[in-house]
Amino acid sequence: MSKYNKQGCLFRLLLTDQQLPNQQELQGFEQEQCYINGYLTNEQAICAQLKIESGNQQALLNAALKRWGDKVNKHLCGDYVLVWLNGEQLLVTSSARASFTLYYQQHNGLALATDLSHLSHQVEGTLNQEQLLQALTLGPLAGKYTCFDHISQLQSGETLIWQLQQTIKLSHQARLSHAEQLILAQDNNQPTAxxxxxxxxxxxxxxxxxxxxxxxxxxxxxxxxxxxxxxxxxxxxxxxxxxxxxxxxxxxxxxxxxxxxxxxxxxxxxxxxxxxxxxxxxxxxxxxxxxxxxxxxxxxxxxxxxxxxxxxxxxxxxxxxxxxxxxxxxxxxxxxxxxxxxxxxxxxxxxxxxxxxxxxxxxxxxxxxxxxxxxxxxxxxxxxxxxxxxxxxxxxxxxxxxxxxxxxxxxxxxxxxxxxxxxxxxxxxxxxx
Amino acid sequence: MNTLMIQARDGAKLACHRYCPEEGLDTYARLLFLHGGSFNSRRYANIAKACVKSGFEVILCDWRGHGNSEGTPGTCDYVGQLEDDISDTISWFEQRQPLPLILGGHSSGSVVCLRYIEKYGQDKLSGCYFIAPAISNTLEPLRFDAPGSKKSFMMNYWRKKPSYHPAPESSLKHIPKMNNRKFLLALVLPFLRHRTVMRFPGSAKMAALEGRVLNYSFNLMASVSIAKYSKAFRQIKVPIALICGESDEILHPSFLPTVAQWHLPPTLDKEVYMLPKLNHMSVLSGAARVLPQWLAQRWVKSAVPQAQEEHLVEQVG
Incomplete structure (x- = not known):
């Protein structure tokens, strides 16, 4: 089990520009450690590929992130979101057709949460009327925007990297295409439930x-x-x-x-x-x-x-x-x-x-x-x-x-x-x- | 039990029947209890005795004009005088022996408590409880449809009422009858507001024996009504218990669960007790069983689990 899951499905990270020099103090986040919410379906294959002892998911995630970086979601199959604090970078990524969500807000700092309510409680998110009209007329559609201004959602198959230097800056943004996502989500080796x-x-x-x-x-x-x-x-x-x-x-x-x-x-x-x-x-x-x-x-x-x-x-x-x-x-x-x-x-x-x-x-x-x-x-x-x-x-x-x-x-x-x-x-x- | 006569702001003496735990035992909190419309405190001794056993001081208050309290039976000087009387009673006890205060009542007594909370806030309260609160200003709390409800529904919602369920004969003995003509006249002509507009069912002879008041004036009727109950419930910030019989003749069985979910704050300590087979009056025996439990879980130190204890500490802070 990953560290994330041990924390009872609660994940929050709030960064302000003032906090940047002391990144080690970021609410228990450890450098070079990957946090996952969700599950992998090709864990054994990746373990074999990376020559990692089977069953050690944390080691596998850390090694996978080091090896593939912002392309990791092309190799790790399953349904998940990943967060990785690496030196002066924060990487977040989600699997192809992920049902797990991660919300973020970059406004006077950077805030991340798996739960919209945690984020909207912490930051001042005003109502996004455009999204409200969209929800009223079309119903829920997967996308970047939420019903709050400034609070966005990591889309499935998307990877974002922020540089945490003098100021917090989004330096990389990429997303798997719809077709790629359908191909990557083929793996059926799902956990028992x-x-x-x-x-x-x-x-x-x-x-x-x-x-x-x-x-x-x-x-x-x-x-x-x-x-x-x-x-x-x-x-x-x-x-x-x-x-x-x-x-x-x-x-x-x-x-x-x-x-x-x-x-x-x-x-x-x-x-x-x-x-x-x-x-x-x-x-x-x-x-x-x-x-x-x-x-x-x-x-x-x-x-x-x-x-x-x-x-x-x-x-x-x-x-x-x-x-x-x-x-x-x-x-x-x-x-x-x-x-x-x-x-x-x-x-x-x-x-x-x-x-x-x-x-x-x-x-x-x-x-x-x-x-x-x-x-x-x-x-x-x-x-x-x-x-x-x-x-x-x-x-x-x-x-x-x-x-x-x-x-x-x-x-x-x-x-x-x-x-x-x-x-x-x-x-x-x-x-x- | 001893009866205290407390002077209200207008000089009227209000009867409060005080039940205290035995000497030497801890008293965890004080319960103020308001009886239902037409009745007086005599009928509620069983609830008082049950709560006293759990270590709570209980004050059964007679409304003005009811029971042993002074005042003209069936009326009051102005709309809202009853909540002013509660405020005077609370102040009187607070000055003599401060204790955490839990306010509540039965039927219309609950509505008076709600009005008190709306007017005076909850600074002096540690908790509140409502037993079969008779909220009858709007249509949705009611179990049965009154004769004019079809018209009223149409006027309020601009469409036909989808169903009509009049009260069965057996239920009518608990439901007061309103004289709409007299009510409207009193609404327009203030000098008529002391005249009877509503009558409780029952024989005058039996009522005299029981000390009941059967006729209510416009002023008194308006003092036991609340127009925007949802707004009042929303303000509640102290632990709350809602108790009702599933066979209540006045309240719709879904009403209190709906209030708890839609009108009370999401993080509030709230408990709804829907007691099977009990009606508007027999719910009192059920309340005598569940109310002491609810109180003990929150205010009796030895029974308070850690989490609730922290909640109480927070409240005190």
Whole structure:
């Protein structure tokens, strides 16, 4: 086991320019030591290659980093993020299609954390409205930006190096291409894990599920994007094993984007958005165009036989979804082993993608947990921070709720994001201003 | 038990029934308990006795106009007078023998406590507890739909109420009836605010024997209501216990768990007890069982685990 794992899945590093001369004092970080969050799948092969005694992961990581440096993620297979403090350099890297996350912020120093909430508590991260609009319209997509300004996420297959000299400076930034990542993630020699319970929605206590959301939002440090995540959180909490094998029923519940809704974007929920969010339309459009261009380029280069929505699903939706599921497991001190990392399994998943999964909540339910009633109650208790961004008045929310019959999942997602956003604004006001 | 008459700021004498642990035993904290609407402290002696056994001093307070307290039965001088009375009572005890104070009550008594917290803050409190808090200003806390709830839902949320569940006959004996016409008149004409607008079910003869007050004026009714309960709960920073019977006739069984998760701060020491088979009144017997446990886990030194002890030290600091 690596040092990182012994520390109970908690990893934080805060560097300021003033601290630089005394790097050895950086919160217990040792020079020339590699810290890993995640697991390797080709450990034995690498041990043989580097002539290292099998079973000594720390020695293997240190040797691998020394040998391959910023190319290490091309050689080490698995699902991980690595951090390496080496002389006056700090290297961070992640595996191809990594579900483990690392957040960083370079603003008055450098801060790193595996957990977004740790970072957003420590540094003053204001809300990134552009990302919020993107999340509301497209759902979670894998990318560099988070819902806080200045806080970025290490992308899968990405390597960053900072020079820690007079000032902290990003000196190297490289990322494996989508195709490279799919090839590198082929290795199937995954650790053994207990299969996680299949997603079954018949016998769920909806009130309990509804009440799980604020605590999940608090732990994640950002609004909950889908009720499925609260359901998953419940299941992970109930399971006793430390390593859980992901079941595809949790992946099929992801937010699939069809081409039509991708371009229509925010139009269906425009009424509820106030000018600060509507101003971000141009940015959203740019992002959409950027994705379209990347897709076209990928098609020309590799002649991928994927439609745009399938390509989006493969490279943006599934990775983001897996990362959130992994973060939920990490909060419970567990590791999620993802068998849907290799291209064969992924392609099956993408090709089988059906219509949107059904919503959890329904207008017909007679329950306090009826999320639509709850959303409308926000009108009475909504926080000023929420009300700055959303039109939470009965006329507009009622109109939106009525769309529940034709867009059940989307209305539910919007409601969940709004409710948990308001909750975070209530108890962490400084962070969502 | 001894009864103390404490003078409120307007000169009225308020009855406080004090239960103390036996001489020579430690007293860990003082519990202030407010009875539910229409009743008085007499009904709550079992809870007091159970808590005293665990080493807590218990003060059962009669609201003004109720039990042995002075005041006109069924009304008060102004909206909010009851929380002023709590404040006067707390100050009186604090001046004589300071002890960590835990405030709470049953039904409307809980709402008065919540109003006190909203108005006076929690500087003087070490904890609070709410037994079946009768929050009835909004629709969502209620188990059953009142006759006008369809209209009210439509006015609030601009859509049709998805369901309508009127209270069964058996539950009506606990639910007070409001005279909407008189209420609206009193709202517009302040001089009518001492007249009865709400009536508790029950015979006048039995009420007289039990010392109950069946008729409530606008002022008193408004003093036991809270418009923005979520805002009040959100402010709570001291350990809190929420206790309710699963068969409560007034509160929806999901309400308190929802309050705990959505309206109380995420890192707060909070505990929800949903007691099976108990209703709005029989929950008192259940509360007499769980409340002393909750208190002991937090305030009795020998029973306090290390982590909680640190939490208490932090609070004292």
């Amino acid at each position: 207990e299969p996680i319970a299949i997603r079954v929605t018949d016998d769920i206590d909806l009130t309990e599920l509804f009440n799980q959301m604020p605590s999940l939002a608090h732990r994640l440090g950002e609004p909950v994007m889908d009720v499925t995540l609260a359901h998953f959180d419940n299941i992970v909490q109930a399971s006793e094993a430390n390593s859980l094998l992901l079941d595809d029923s949790w992946l099929t519940a992801r937010n699939m984007i069809d081409e039509r809704s991708f371009y229509q974007g925010y139009s269906w929920c425009k009424g509820i958005l106030k000018p600060p969010l509507l101003k971000q339309r141009d940015q959203l459009k740019k992002f959409q165009q950027q994705l379209t261009t990347t897709f076209e380029a990928a098609q020309n280069e590799q002649r991928e036989s994927l439609s745009f929505s399938q390509w989006l699903d493969l490279h943006y939706v599934i990775p983001a979804w897996c990362q959130i599921l992994q973060r939920i497991c990490q909060h419970h001190g567990k590791t999620l082993i993802n068998p849907y990392i290799g291209s064969k399994q992924l392609m099956n998943l993408v090709m089988q993608a059906d219509n949107q999964p059904t919503a959890y909540f329904s207008l017909q339910q007679v329950s306090l947990a009826n999320i639509y009633d709850a959303m409308q109650r926000l009108f009475h208790v909504g926080e000023p921070d929420t009300l700055k961004l959303f039109n939470l008045n009965p006329a507009i929310t009622a109109r939106l709720v009525r769309r529940q019959t034709d867009l059940p999942r989307r209305v539910e997602q919007l409601s969940v994001i709004l409710l948990t956003f308001d909750y975070l604004a209530r108890f962490h006001p400084g962070r969502l201003n």
